[in-house]
Amino acid sequence: MTSKPTCLIVASAASAGVSARSFQQCFNLCNPVFNLQTATPGGKSIDFTGVDDSTGRWVQEFSIKPYANPAKLESIDGARYQALLIPDCPGAMNDLAHSGSLARILSHFISQQKPVCAVGQGVAALCCATEDQKWIFSRYSMTGPSVFELVRSSEFANLPLIVEDFIKDNGGSYTASIEDAVHVVLDRHLITGQNIQSTTAAVNNLILLCNNR
Numbered sequence: 001m002t003s004k005p006t007c008l009i010v011a012s013a014a015s016a017g018v019s020a021r022s023f024q025q026c027f028n029l030c031n032p033v034f035n036l037q038t039a040t041p042g043g044k045s046i047d048f049t050g051v052d053d054s055t056g057r058w059v060q061e062f063s064i065k066p067y068a069n070p071a072k073l074e075s076i077d078g079a080r081y082q083a084l085l086i087p088d089c090p091g092a093m094n095d096l097a098h099s100g101s102l103a104r105i106l107s108h109f110i111s112q113q114k115p116v117c118a119v120g121q122g123v124a125a126l127c128c129a130t131e132d133q134k135w136i137f138s139r140y141s142m143t144g145p146s147v148f149e150l151v152r153s154s155e156f157a158n159l160p161l162i163v164e165d166f167i168k169d170n171g172g173s174y175t176a177s178i179e180d181a182v183h184v185v186l187d188r189h190l191i192t193g194q195n196i197q198s199t200t201a202a203v204n205n206l207i208l209l210c211n212n213r
Contacts, residue, residue: 005082005210007034010073010102010125013044014091020048020055022088022119025199027062033207034083036067041095043072049090074101078108083210085203088120088196093161096125103128109189110136115213117206119193121145124163126192127170138171142192143185146176149195 007030011018023046030036040046046068048059062068078084084105089096096102106129109116118126123144129136144163150156167174176194177183183194184201189209193202 004033004035006080007036007083007085007210008076008078008081008105009036009038009085009087010096010105011038011040011046011070011087012089012091012094012096012125013040013042013046013070014094015047016091016094017047017049017089018091019088019120019196020051020059022122022196022199023048024055024058024062026085026087026119026203029200029203029207030085033210037081038067038070039073039076040070041073041099041101043070046070047091073099073105076101076105078105082114082213083206084109084114084116085206086118086122086125088199089122089125092122093124093127093159093163096122097127097161099125099128103130107131107136113189115189115191115206115209117191117193117202118144119199119202120195121163123192124161124166127161127163127166135170135172137167137190139173140190141173141175141185141187142167142190143175143183143194143198144192145195146179148176149179152179
């Protein structure tokens with residue numbers, strides 16, 4: 001019997017947190033397919049946001065499981081993982097977008113052409129990955145939260161990063177659909193989803209990509 005591939009789920013440890021709905025969908029889809037490891041900057045616990053009736057019980061049950069304790073992102077060896085997944089993380093632009101540790105892991109994944117999937121505001125995490133002052137995802141096609149989606153937030157004026165602008169300014173090709181629509185872009189081994197609504201479609205593409213390797 002072939003052992004399951006290993007997938008690293010990287011989440012933000014910033015106070016803005018991680019989308020409960022997106023993380024739940026990521027975990028539930030990946031758990032039967034991969035051996036999963038979660039990691040956050042400093043190994044801090046995940047602060048879930050948007051917890052509602054449909055996700056509240058799951059979050060409660062997840063939090064007492066052994067795998068709910070994230071590893072330190074700083075100590076992760078990317079070579080041990082076959083896939084990388086970043087769910088929708090409103091906090092990503094505050095920590096992951098500037099993480100040297102994540103940049104190191106992403107650089108390994110790109111050099112080995114291993115599947116990388118980022119969803120919604122988790123796409124901001126990809127902004128950390130520069131080599132010789134050049135973004136390693138330049139010339140990639142991708143999506144992420146549109147300005148029209150972000151502007152609805154009361155925090156819009158204080159956002160440290162606009163993913164759409166960053167992608168365009170650093171040589172990437174950005175597309176988006178209408179607000180809250182399912183929109184996923186697959187370019188080589190990079191999969192990006194525009195928003196929380198795109199989580200399931202993006203993760204299913206990650207699974208397909210891993211199955212075809």
